[in-house]
Amino acid sequence: MGLLVLAAVAGLAAVERRGFLQAMLSRPVILGPLCGLALGDLGAGLLLGAVLELLFLGAVSLGASMALHETVATAAIAGGAALAGQRLGGQQVAVAALAVAVGLPLAIAGRLAEAAFDKGNQRLDERARRLLLAGDARGAMRCNLLGLAAPFALSALLAPLGAAAIGAAATLLLTAVPRLARPLELAFAAFAALACAAAARSLRTARAPFFFFGSAGTLLVILALGRLHR
Amino acid sequence: MIALVRVDNRLIHGQILETWLPALRARRVLVADDEAARSPLSRSALTLALPDDIPAEVVAVDAADWAAAAAAPVPVLVLFRDVEGLRRAIGRGLTPAIAPKVNVGNVHFGPGRRQITPSLFLKEEELLMLRDLAAAGFRVEARAVPGDSPTDVEEMGRRFQQARG
Amino acid sequence: MSLAPHTLARVFWRCLFLQAAWNPRGMQNLGFAYAIDPALRELYPDPAARQAALARHLGFFNSHPYMAAAIVGGAIHHEERVARGEEAADQPLTYKATLQGPLAAVGDGFFWTALRPAFGAAAALGALVLGWPALVAAVLLYNAVHLWLRFRLLRDGYLHGDEVVLDIRALCLPAWADRVRLTAAVLAGLAAALLVDRSAGGLAGGLLTAGAAVAGFYLLGRKAPLLPLAYAALLAGVAVGLLGGGS
Numbered sequence: 001m002g003l004l005v006l007a008a009v010a011g012l013a014a015v016e017r018r019g020f021l022q023a024m025l026s027r028p029v030i031l032g033p034l035c036g037l038a039l040g041d042l043g044a045g046l047l048l049g050a051v052l053e054l055l056f057l058g059a060v061s062l063g064a065s066m067a068l069h070e071t072v073a074t075a076a077i078a079g080g081a082a083l084a085g086q087r088l089g090g091q092q093v094a095v096a097a098l099a100v101a102v103g104l105p106l107a108i109a110g111r112l113a114e115a116a117f118d119k120g121n122q123r124l125d126e127r128a129r130r131l132l133l134a135g136d137a138r139g140a141m142r143c144n145l146l147g148l149a150a151p152f153a154l155s156a157l158l159a160p161l162g163a164a165a166i167g168a169a170a171t172l173l174l175t176a177v178p179r180l181a182r183p184l185e186l187a188f189a190a191f192a193a194l195a196c197a198a199a200a201r202s203l204r205t206a207r208a209p210f211f212f213f214g215s216a217g218t219l220l221v222i223l224a225l226g227r228l229h230r
Numbered sequence: 231m232i233a234l235v236r237v238d239n240r241l242i243h244g245q246i247l248e249t250w251l252p253a254l255r256a257r258r259v260l261v262a263d264d265e266a267a268r269s270p271l272s273r274s275a276l277t278l279a280l281p282d283d284i285p286a287e288v289v290a291v292d293a294a295d296w297a298a299a300a301a302a303p304v305p306v307l308v309l310f311r312d313v314e315g316l317r318r319a320i321g322r323g324l325t326p327a328i329a330p331k332v333n334v335g336n337v338h339f340g341p342g343r344r345q346i347t348p349s350l351f352l353k354e355e356e357l358l359m360l361r362d363l364a365a366a367g368f369r370v371e372a373r374a375v376p377g378d379s380p381t382d383v384e385e386m387g388r389r390f391q392q393a394r395g
Numbered sequence: 396m397s398l399a400p401h402t403l404a405r406v407f408w409r410c411l412f413l414q415a416a417w418n419p420r421g422m423q424n425l426g427f428a429y430a431i432d433p434a435l436r437e438l439y440p441d442p443a444a445r446q447a448a449l450a451r452h453l454g455f456f457n458s459h460p461y462m463a464a465a466i467v468g469g470a471i472h473h474e475e476r477v478a479r480g481e482e483a484a485d486q487p488l489t490y491k492a493t494l495q496g497p498l499a500a501v502g503d504g505f506f507w508t509a510l511r512p513a514f515g516a517a518a519a520l521g522a523l524v525l526g527w528p529a530l531v532a533a534v535l536l537y538n539a540v541h542l543w544l545r546f547r548l549l550r551d552g553y554l555h556g557d558e559v560v561l562d563i564r565a566l567c568l569p570a571w572a573d574r575v576r577l578t579a580a581v582l583a584g585l586a587a588a589l590l591v592d593r594s595a596g597g598l599a600g601g602l603l604t605a606g607a608a609v610a611g612f613y614l615l616g617r618k619a620p621l622l623p624l625a626y627a628a629l630l631a632g633v634a635v636g637l638l639g640g641g642s
Binding site: 183 | 461535603
Binding site: 239240241242243244246247248266269271272273274276277279280281338339345348349351365377 | 419420422455457459474489490493495496497498499501502503504507510522557560561562564569570573618635
């Protein structure tokens with residue numbers, strides 16, 4: 001049941017990402033918590049959504065040059081982490097690291113699929129022209145909406161499959177080798193740090209890295225001082 | 231100096247601002263295009279997206295002063311709408327010595343055009359023109375943004391042969 | 396200006412589907428025709444005339460999906476004059492061809508590389524500090540901004556035609572873009588600090604995180620691909636954990 005909801009959410013998000021609206025609903029920071037919620041673990045979604053948002057902050061498609069598919073990867077990763085977290089009853093961070101490791105390739109798969117769909121849409125274009133010539137203006141215009149079907153189907157299929165795979169893999173591994181939990185937590189820490197570096201690089205303004213590291217450094221010092229004080 | 235000569239149907243747009251200007255550290259843009267130079271709407275629209283510190287000039291192809299652009303103290307990005315405009319400029323003083331790098335970015339689909347890259351559709355005579363430019367000493371490549379890997383003229387020819395019409 | 400308000404409302408709704416059938420040849424061409432169709436239907440009661448008008452709008456089009464609303468509006472402005480016989484039928488097409496590139500540049504530069512990342516970073520920070528209510532607020536605010544702007548652009552394009560360029564220039568989006576990006580950098584930095592503070596326990600964790608951040612920042616600057624770096628970071632973490640940081 002949860003996976004069906006995830007399929008619907010992921011499919012709609014993939015449509016929202018490019019074909020319709022562009023209202024940020026498909027961005028990791030929003031989609032992650034939604035997918036986590038769909039599978040019963042909002043917390044995992046909030047954490048992964050925030051980290052993946054920073055990782056993919058620079059993922060924008062400009063013209064015909066296409067970005068990684070952050071949406072389908074996020075849906076699978078957040079959904080899978082929520083599944084595994086529920087089964088294991090905790091170990092949120094270790095699970096998150098495994099979810100990321102299994103789910104990230106979907107960002108590339110999604111990009112390749114979108115490129116193929118774009119080519120396929122040329123047939124919709126040709127069909128619209130044919131229908132218009134035949135006098136069916138309404139039918140010709142409906143062709144535009146047909147382009148939404150493939151991205152929806154892809155994401156609605158890949159996200160729950162990926163989430164199920166992540167859920168199974170993480171549950172299996174952490175039950176079989178519990179002492180991997182701590183190394184995996186460190187892996188997530190290193191990954192989160194890389195995501196931060198990617199965010200700092202993604203804002204293409206000369207002074208952006210200084211502002212980024214300035215604010216990050218200041219807050220880290222404040223947090224450390226606060227801990228010492230206590 | 232002329233940092234790059236680029237052929238792009240859309241002249242100044244997102245790829246130029248977000249990727250090429252920073253990558254080339256270009257501080258000036260020269261648009262050589264008859265249609266844009268003629269239309270007040272076009273001239274005012276083309277400068278809409280540029281930051282205040284990067285001036286742009288929009289001139290007809292035959293009116294461009296290539297020696298002056300080459301002598302500019304800052305890197306200049308030169309934009310043409312199509313390969314034909316570039317060819318005309320080469321007849322009027324644009325040489326490999328002052329503008330060694332030629333990039334073909336976006337040329338949209340049309341009758342008789344075949345796909346070379348996702349954003350580049352060439353006619354046979356354009357391909358031949360680009361081949362001539364390469365033979366004349368220009369370094370010719372096709373790519374949309376600096377992060378893509380470049381495609382040289384031979385590879386363009388191969389892809390043209392493979393692509394169906 | 397004669398178009399019925401509900402026709403303009405339908406055009407606005409359809410503008411949201413601009414990229415539904417994006418394709419390498421015509422790019423947003425089908426989406427543009429789809430968006431302008433309700434207006435053409437009202438302007439050209441004769442089916443043959445409407446069909447001809449629709450056919451000319453199936454040509455190449457690509458712009459920023461938000462900013463394109465201004466071009467749809469302006470194209471309707473010109474189509475109205477074509478329908479009244481005041482202009483040649485190629486005027487709407489010249490208008491589209493002239494504005495699509497520049498407005499794409501404005502939109503990419505302001506929305507895709509400044510405002511949306513800023514909202515993303517703010518939402519990430521909010522998610523870590525406040526939880527889901529911060530996300531609801533971010534989504535509502537972002538949507539208010541882009542929907543209001545898209546509606547304004549469509550209306551101004553329709554009412555003002557070529558002068559919509561002046562309306563857009565008055566928004567000073569390129570000048571704002573830099574400030575918004577720096578704000579985004581500060582917000583992303585704060586979110587980064589929280590994440591690092593929470594996930595890195597102990598000395599090994601602290602050193603590992605610092606190392607991953609510095610190495611990642613350097614390598615991304617040298618154009619290293621993102622996903623392989625992500626796996627390198629994950630592996631480094633597991634390795635450190637297995638080799639002694641595991642207690």
